[in-house]
Amino acid sequence: MDQKYDNDDAAPRLSWGAILGLRDSAGLDGGAIRASQIAALHGSTGVRFLANVVGVVLLTLVLRNHTDLLLLYGWGISTLLLATHTAVGKWRLRGWNDRSATRAELHKETAAAALTGVLWGFPALLFSTAGALEQTLALWAVLTALMAGAAFVLTSIPLATVSFLLIVGGALGTWMWRIDLPVLAVAAGLNTLMLLVTASLNGRQFANSRVAELQLAEKKEVVSLLLREFEDSGADWLWQIDAGRCLTHVSPRFATALGLDLTELEGKPFLQVLAGDSWEAGNFASGLRELAEKLKRRESFSDLILPVKIDGETRWWELSASPRLDDRGTFLGFRGVGSDVTQQRDSADKINRLARYDTLTGLPNRMLINETVARAMQDAEQWRSRCAFMMIDLDRFKAVNDTLGHPVGDRLLSHVAERLRSLMSDNELCGRLGGDEFAVVVRDASDPSRLEALARNIIETLSRPYEVDQHTLYIGASVGTAVGPKDGRTAEMLIRSADLALYRSKDAGGGAHHRYEPQFHADAEERRTLEIALRSALEKGELHLVFQPVVSAKDTTIEAFETLLRWTHPTLGSIPPYKFVPVAEDARLIAPIGEWVLRAACAEAANWPSTVRVAVNVSPEQLNDPNFVTSVISALSHSGLPPHRLELEVTESIFLREGTGAINVLDQILGLGVRLALDDFGTGYSSLGYLRKTQFSTIKIDRSFVQGAAKNSAESLAIIRAVVAMADSLGMSTTAEGAETEEEFEMIRQLGCRKVQGYLFGKPMPAEEARQLLAKASRSRAAA
Structure with missing residues (x-):
């Protein structure tokens, strides 16, 4: 070198x-x-x-x-x-x-x-x-x-x-x-x-x-070229002030940016120029105050953003500067650079809005809702007050999407958002969490009655008919509310509590409002424990079937057995169906469990006399499974059981579900020759329209009406007579559940029910006992 x-x-x-x-x-x-x-x-x-x-x-x-x-x-x-x-x-x-x-x-x-x-x-x-x-x-x-x-x-x-x-x-x-x-x-x-x-x-x-x-x-030449290029391009400019904070050597681009002449700016106080009309009033923006502090302390700063009013329009400037010192360290002022970032700021605001607001409804989205909840929680803790979070879920909304399409569903959501927004005051913020879920953040929830009134008002307002594209639509709303910090110390815990309360409202049939209770969390924990255990219950052989006889009201001969599922856990013990069946449905475990029940029941029924049928309860979730018909065909094929000896029991809740998929599945099952029974008739809406939709062979009368009739309840007696008369006219059979005494059995027979089920004729029993009961009945008929 x-x-x-x-x-x-x-x-x-x-x-x-x-x-x-x-x-x-x-x-x-x-x-x-x-x-x-x-x-x-x-x-x-x-x-x-x-x-x-x-x-x-x-x-x-x-x-x-x-x-x-x-x-x-x-x-x-x-x-x-x-x-x-x-x-x-x-x-x-x-x-x-x-x-x-x-x-x-x-x-x-x-x-x-x-x-x-x-x-x-x-x-x-x-x-x-x-x-x-x-x-x-x-x-x-x-x-x-x-x-x-x-x-x-x-x-x-x-x-x-x-x-x-x-x-x-x-x-x-x-x-x-x-x-x-x-x-x-x-x-x-x-x-x-x-x-x-x-x-x-x-x-x-x-x-x-x-x-x-x-x-x-x-x-020096390079620096000079760079400075000339910097001055001649873009929206950036140089600025310089002396020790008294007055402008010196004013840049032409700086003057152009302010819309003023160079002569007007030379020697003028820098802060006064930036403050504009607010200089006299003293109402300064926070960015200008921060700039004043930096200049006062003679500190370097960069990327300081502040609003500047130019010709009546607010522009956003970004300033950076460093103090100037001579060879002896004497402070001479500041020299810096500035740029107009209004366009970038507007773009950032637009991006921020897209990130925090729902594009369909214009309401705050999940991110902004969560941030608002967090701030409300902080304020509640600081001022020792209360805030609340309401979670809202629309009832029967899926039916609109399934029947009329998603565009109509989207417009319906926009109408829901408008109604929800109209109910809000300065104390509340509503938003859309996603899908058909909405939320409301109540900043001050110290008045429980006002909170309850708001929830009821939301349900009532959102349940009114909607006119969308010449369609009159009916939906409902369910609400769950949690109050912080009582129901959750953090925003996440509060939202979780409101979700549990909403689950209780949905479980109650919708159109209801529930406030969070600690028991909800215990129930949720229990459900979580059951779900974990249930996932392996089938593989471990913890599930088994029992059968309860259904007899003829005429001569008490056994016509069928209803199949009932039981679960015995090694540590949790015997778990009743009303606890684990909903868990199986929510956890999407009902399909494999239901398929096993169907196969096992058909295989057992194949050993019974040809006159005896087997009844299997079917969950609405199973009917929404496109593979369910295949499962029925497979169970019948493997067991050799004739289709007419299989009876599937469904509840009227399948008709309340959104969509028509379950009804189509039932039609396919009827086409196979399998019989259908409508279980628990009279406990729900009991609309005669359901009976026209599907060809049922049997209507089962709930045990609550049998017990009421046994006590001479006029309403129960009238309902049973009406159901029997209706079934007879439609060519259907009736089965009364819950007969426990001879008196109840005699009453049921006199009311015209054709079949009876209850402890009087046998409790749910293992398959071996069911076979023994059938053998005993066969010997009795042979002896007669």
Whole structure:
């Protein structure tokens, strides 16, 4: 490498090869360095010419009587001609400082210096062999003076200086030696050596300083270009204030950004300019206050955003600056940069809105709802008050999507959002969590009656008919409420509590409002425990079937057995169906469990007499499974049981479910020849329309009506008579559940029920006992 560095920030130091012009330095402009060397040499042209003239005149006067005049005058004229030629050429080539020089041009200067040195060495070698003392001293003085002058005048080109000094010094030392003055010869050599070292060091210092100057100039040019480009492009500008916070050296772009003239801004207080009309009122934006504090504390700052009013329009500026100090550390003010970020801020606001607001309804989405709940919880804890979170789920909304399509469903959701928004005050914020779930955050929920009234009002308002695309739509709403911090110390816990309360409202049939109770959490934990255990119950053989007989009311012969599922856990013990069946439905476990029940029941019924049927309860979730019909076909095929001996029992809740998939499945099952029974008729809506939708073979009357009739309840008796009459007219059979005494059985028979089921004829029993009961009944008939 031709350059060296003292440290990472220092300017490069040229090698001797580069200083002498023998090679270029990597990464540096050698032409510019050589040009500066030649330019410095040209600057001393006049001095060198005068020195040559004076030296020639002095030696001519001193030596004219002691040497050949022709030779002396010839030398003098040659020396003067060379000096004149050099001076004229340098005058013509002035301006070297503005150009680049080649190595050949630099070496030309060296050659000229060497030639000059040869001419000045002639007097010592040719004109004096053993002159007088006066001539000797004159010659010594002139040559020594010329050498000393050359060591300083020619210092910008070290190689030229070295060439001149070596030639003249060598001639002088040789002359001293020839006239038997060895001491002076040695002195001449030492003087020459000292001048060589001095000239070389000065030459290196000149070259290195010139390199530093060139690099500094280049950096200044780059900075100047960058500043000009910065000022001429984009929406950015420079600003500067003095120690009194008044504007100085106002940038044209800064003035343009403010819509003012430069003369108006020069010397004006910076904060007043930014504050605009609010300066007198003192109503400053927080960003301006922060800027004032930064300026007051003389601290650097960056990316500080504040509003600035320009021509009645609010713009957003981003400012960055650093304090200015002089060499003594005195504070001079601030210099900084600013830019208009209004467009970026508007884009950021739009992105923020998209991230926090639902695009369909315009309501806050889940993210903003969660943030609002968190803030409400913080405020409630700080002020020792209460807040509330309401979770809302629409009832029967899926039926709208399934029957009329999602576009209609989306417009319905927009209407729901409008109604919900109309119910809100400044104390509440409503939003959409997703799908058909909405939420309300109540910031101050210290009044429980007001909270209850709001929930009821929400249910009532959202349950009113909707007119969408010439369709009159009826849906409902269920609400669950949790109050913080009582029902949850964090936003997540509060939302979870409201979700549990909503689950209770949905479980109650919808259109209801429940407030969270600690028991809900215990129930949820129990359900979670049951779900975990239930997932492996089938594999571990913990599930088993029991069968309860259904007899003829006419002669008590067994016509069928109802299949009932039981679960016995090794640690939890016997778990009743009303607990684990809903868990299985929610956890999507009812399909595999139901398929196992169907297969096991059909396989057991295949061992019974051909006159005895098996009844299997089917969950609404199973009927929504597209593979359920395949499961029925597979169970019948593997067991060999005829389809007419299988009866599937469903409840009227399947008709309350959204969509018509379950009804289509029932039609396919009827097509197989399987019988259908409507279980628990009379406990729900008991609409006769259900009986027209599907061809049932049996209607089962709930045990609550049987028990009521046994107590001579007029309503229960009237309901049973009506159901029997209706079933007879439709060609259906009726089964009364819950007969436990002979009196109840006799009453059921008199009311016209064709089949009876209850503890009087047998409790739910294992398969082996059911087979024994059938065998006993068969023997009794044979004996009769």
